Amino acid sequence: MNESKNFLRTIVEEDLKSGKYKEIVTRFPPEPNGFPHIGHAKSIFINFGIAKDYNGHCNLRMDDTNPTKEDTKYVEALKDAVEWLGYEWDKSVRFTSDYFPQIHDYAIQLIKMGKAYVDSLSEEEIREYRGTVTEAGKRSKYAQRSVEENLDLFERMKKGEFKEGEHILRAKIDMSAANMKMRDPLMYRIRHVEHFRTGDEWAVYPMYDFAHCLSDYIEGVTHSICTLEFENNRDIYNWVLDTLELTPPRPYQHEFARLGINYTVMSKRKLLELVEGGQVSGWDDPRLPTIAGYRRKGYTPESIITFCDSVGIAKANSMVDVAQLEFCIRDDLNTKVPRVMCVLDPIKVTIENYEGSESIDASYYPEDVPKEGIRALPFSREIYIERDDFNENPPKGYFRLTPEQPVRLKHAYIISCKEVIKDTNGKTVEIIAEYSPASKSGSDTSGIKVKSAIQWVSAAEAKEVEVRLYDRLFSVEAPQGVEDINPDSLKIIKNALIEPAVISERPDERFQFERQGYFYADPVDYTTQKPVFNKIVGLKDSYSKKKKATPVKTQEKKVQIDGEVVAMSEKQQVLFDKYTSELKLNSEVANTLARDENLSSFYEQTLVELNSPVNLANIVTNEVAREIKETSVDTLKFTAKQIAELVKMIDDKTISNKIAKQVFEEMAKSGENPEKIVEAKGLVQISDPAKISPIIDEIIAKNPDNVAKFKAGNKKLLGFFVGQVLKATGGKANPQVVNKLVAEKLK
RNA sequence: UGGGGUAUCGCCAAGCGGUAAGGCACUAGUUUUUGGUACUGGUAUUCGGGGGUUCGAAUCCCUCUACCCCAUCCA
Numbered sequence: 001m002n003e004s005k006n007f008l009r010t011i012v013e014e015d016l017k018s019g020k021y022k023e024i025v026t027r028f029p030p031e032p033n034g035f036p037h038i039g040h041a042k043s044i045f046i047n048f049g050i051a052k053d054y055n056g057h058c059n060l061r062m063d064d065t066n067p068t069k070e071d072t073k074y075v076e077a078l079k080d081a082v083e084w085l086g087y088e089w090d091k092s093v094r095f096t097s098d099y100f101p102q103i104h105d106y107a108i109q110l111i112k113m114g115k116a117y118v119d120s121l122s123e124e125e126i127r128e129y130r131g132t133v134t135e136a137g138k139r140s141k142y143a144q145r146s147v148e149e150n151l152d153l154f155e156r157m158k159k160g161e162f163k164e165g166e167h168i169l170r171a172k173i174d175m176s177a178a179n180m181k182m183r184d185p186l187m188y189r190i191r192h193v194e195h196f197r198t199g200d201e202w203a204v205y206p207m208y209d210f211a212h213c214l215s216d217y218i219e220g221v222t223h224s225i226c227t228l229e230f231e232n233n234r235d236i237y238n239w240v241l242d243t244l245e246l247t248p249p250r251p252y253q254h255e256f257a258r259l260g261i262n263y264t265v266m267s268k269r270k271l272l273e274l275v276e277g278g279q280v281s282g283w284d285d286p287r288l289p290t291i292a293g294y295r296r297k298g299y300t301p302e303s304i305i306t307f308c309d310s311v312g313i314a315k316a317n318s319m320v321d322v323a324q325l326e327f328c329i330r331d332d333l334n335t336k337v338p339r340v341m342c343v344l345d346p347i348k349v350t351i352e353n354y355e356g357s358e359s360i361d362a363s364y365y366p367e368d369v370p371k372e373g374i375r376a377l378p379f380s381r382e383i384y385i386e387r388d389d390f391n392e393n394p395p396k397g398y399f400r401l402t403p404e405q406p407v408r409l410k411h412a413y414i415i416s417c418k419e420v421i422k423d424t425n426g427k428t429v430e431i432i433a434e435y436s437p438a439s440k441s442g443s444d445t446s447g448i449k450v451k452s453a454i455q456w457v458s459a460a461e462a463k464e465v466e467v468r469l470y471d472r473l474f475s476v477e478a479p480q481g482v483e484d485i486n487p488d489s490l491k492i493i494k495n496a497l498i499e500p501a502v503i504s505e506r507p508d509e510r511f512q513f514e515r516q517g518y519f520y521a522d523p524v525d526y527t528t529q530k531p532v533f534n535k536i537v538g539l540k541d542s543y544s545k546k547k548k549a550t551p552v553k554t555q556e557k558k559v560q561i562d563g564e565v566v567a568m569s570e571k572q573q574v575l576f577d578k579y580t581s582e583l584k585l586n587s588e589v590a591n592t593l594a595r596d597e598n599l600s601s602f603y604e605q606t607l608v609e610l611n612s613p614v615n616l617a618n619i620v621t622n623e624v625a626r627e628i629k630e631t632s633v634d635t636l637k638f639t640a641k642q643i644a645e646l647v648k649m650i651d652d653k654t655i656s657n658k659i660a661k662q663v664f665e666e667m668a669k670s671g672e673n674p675e676k677i678v679e680a681k682g683l684v685q686i687s688d689p690a691k692i693s694p695i696i697d698e699i700i701a702k703n704p705d706n707v708a709k710f711k712a713g714n715k716k717l718l719g720f721f722v723g724q725v726l727k728a729t730g731g732k733a734n735p736q737v738v739n740k741l742v743a744e745k746l747k
Numbered sequence: 748u749g750g751g752g753u754a755u756c757g758c759c760a761a762g763c764g765g766u767a768a769g770g771c772a773c774u775a776g777u778u779u780u781u782g783g784u785a786c787u788g789g790u791a792u793u794c795g796g797g798g799g800u801u802c803g804a805a806u807c808c809c810u811c812u813a814c815c816c817c818a819u820c821c822a
Binding site: 005006029030031033063065066068069123126127130131132133134135136137164165168177178179180181183186188189190191205207208209212228229230231232233234235255257262310311312313314315316317318319320321323324325326327328330331334335339366367368369397399400408409410411414441442444450451452453454455512514515516517539540541542543544545546559560561562563564565586587588589591592595596618619621622623625626629656657658661706709710714716717718719720721722723724726727734735736737738739740 | 748749750751752753754757758759760761764765766770771772779780781782783784785792795796797798799800801802803807808809810811812813814815816817818819820821822
């Protein structure tokens with residue numbers, strides 16, 4: 001289903017190709033402490049989707065390590081959400097609590113290895129000892145306890161001999177780690193609380209950081225996919241699995257950006273606030289971004305999945321426009337759902353010249369929807385139309401009924417307005433109209449041209465229904481709290497009028513109310529006696545959009561202030577001066593070199609080998625710098641001497657800069673001598689125009705379109721042709737020569 | 748302030764040294780008995796800013812800026 005690539009899929013594919021894993025195992029691991037929302041849907045889509053597409057499997061695991069917050073009703077909601085979205089989890093639902101015994105054993109093992117200890121500092125002390133982001137922490141004196149003492153204490157913690165907070169099990173890592181999470185993270189805490197599954201069997205519970213990686217490992221998970229805020233926890237994840245020296249394969253953690261949608265809130269806390277504050281009717285309120293909410297509103301699981309697919313997976317924090325979600329549900333429903341007529345704000349129309357009544361066979365679907373089905377549509381002298389569809393003083397561009405302009409009643413006749421009846425306040429209460437007998441839909445011989453066809457219902461047969469019009473819950477893009485709530489997020493229309501077939505036949509539970517939007521028979525409140533419809537989403541409406549003056553956003557270009565650059569030390573300054581004046585390096589290169597001791601000393605070494613200061617400097621500041629950044633100076637595979645040899649070949653024009661890059665990469669990987677690499681791969685530069693020329697001709701012949709574009713003035717394309725030639729020669733053609741020749745030939 | 752991330756169109760997002768994909772939104776037009784749908788076109792001379800390397804840079808190097816995450820016995 002999914003051809004779109006993202007960084008996770010790339011990783012998975014590489015791991016499969018390299019044989020790191022034979023089969024992909026993912027997992028969706030929510031804590032059962034709240035109702036799932038569309039953010040969970042994204043995670044479900046990613047985890048189950050990847051497993052499915054790569055023939056692996058995905059586990060559904062409840063991460064129930066904190067008994068104070070969790071409940072079985074949430075696990076039901078979570079299971080429900082996964083099923084509704086159309087996924088199947090592997091075997092039965094798993095629980096971290098099922099692994100408590102194993103996780104406990106691993107903790108014992110860590111204690112025995114001297115890698116974990118029971119700390120007895122108070123909560124406050126622990127916080128103090130942890131230090132701050134800029135200052136190292138200090139280790140608790142209890143960290144010196146013997147293995148035996150730790151084992152004994154931990155055993156007694158487990159048995160429930162201590163009060164909560166009295167002791168805690170910590171990993172012994174590094175109290176001065178730059179990553180705060182690594183400052184002896186807590187692994188087990190005492191909790192005298194009933195766990196919804198294990199009851200009072202345990203008095204200690206593992207923390208997320210200890211339980212999660214091990215649960216993944218126990219389940220044979222290969223790719224542990226989570227959201228960005230766990231990036232800092234990855235070090236612990238790896239530390240636990242590595243120090244335990246578990247038999248491979250082991251899982252690795254990968255993070256993606258969580259889903260944000262504008263005009264709504266996604267955090268558990270804010271959602272809870274809305275539910276408890278009574279701003280919404282419950283967790284399944286159709287205005288909420290919860291799975292239950294979307295479901296009750298009438299969204300299809302397919303539309304949620306396509307939405308998740310369409311927003312992509314990346315690492316940049318982002319806020320997706322709701323319009324994208326709305327597009328997905330409209331697009332899905334458009335081809336699935338029958339069209340019916342419903343009048344939300346009725347005004348009576350009496351068709352003077354019509355007598356009696358008739359039944360019209362009307363198709364449920366427009367011609368462009370490949371589905372069939374008709375219903376009987378009663379027509380009579382008295383009908384209702386939408387108040388909006390009549391205007392006595394129409395603005396320009398109004399297509400509907402006016403005293404001068406006739407309109408078609410969808411599936412029926414063309415009518416025109418004869419008289420407008422008003423009450424004492426001047427409000428229109430009825431329209432007296434006339435119909436054209438020859439204009440019947442499907443057999444129109446009247447010749448009357450209308451600009452629009454409107455929905456209507458027959459007065460006698462129409463059924464009264466309740467329609468709930470939902471709009472976005474918040475009126476601002478990034479709502480902070482209840483103060484941003486949209487006061488018009490729900491409009492209830494108690495007595496809308498709908499054609500009778502909808503109530504008696506109900507061919508489906510979702511409908512398009514012609515010209516208005518998609519609606520869903522409310523799964524809770526709907527009864528045949530008192531039908532209730534929820535608005536899923538409105539149709540696109542380019543008319544009302546046009547009416548509203550679109551505010552033109554003037555985007556000012558942001559002016560960026562450059563920060564101050566740290567001054568050079570005296571030593572660096574001396575080097576810099578030497579590089580610029582003696583060696584004639586440009587100031588930028590000299591600057592980079594002078595400021596980095598590793599780089600400058602490497603550079604000095606190359607200088608001893610070859611007198612080509614500028615080219616050497618360029619390679620060192622750009623290429624060598626990267627290798628040092630990625631690994632470190634000590635692990636470089638190549639030597640300064642080899643770099644000098646490489647530069648010599650550039651100076652000799654044996655190889656081009658482009659080839660040099662290729663050669664350098666090989667050197668960085670294998671540590672082979674540059675001459676050897678050049679020889680082995682036959683990378684000698686081709687500069688002879690006679691040899692290059694025919695290749696260029698061929699490329700030009702193959703790309704007539706681009707030649708035309710180039711001649712039309714698209715000068716960028718020169719690069720395209722040069723690139724093609726270089727590709728054809730395996731990078732060996734001299735690019736300067738190619739450039740010159742191509743430019744000549746294309747003139 | 749230390750560490751870890753991120754920055755490509757109004758909103759998402761591909762891209763990994765050789766012509767800046769795609770979707771949403773917007774916009775113009777064609778078809779239309781839904782001001783819907785479908786279809787056709789238009790929308791980034793430029794990738795957070797500034798330098799550098801290269802024949803060629805969104806991609807490599809340096810530097811600055813902005814935003815997010817980390818100092819719960821939550822996950």
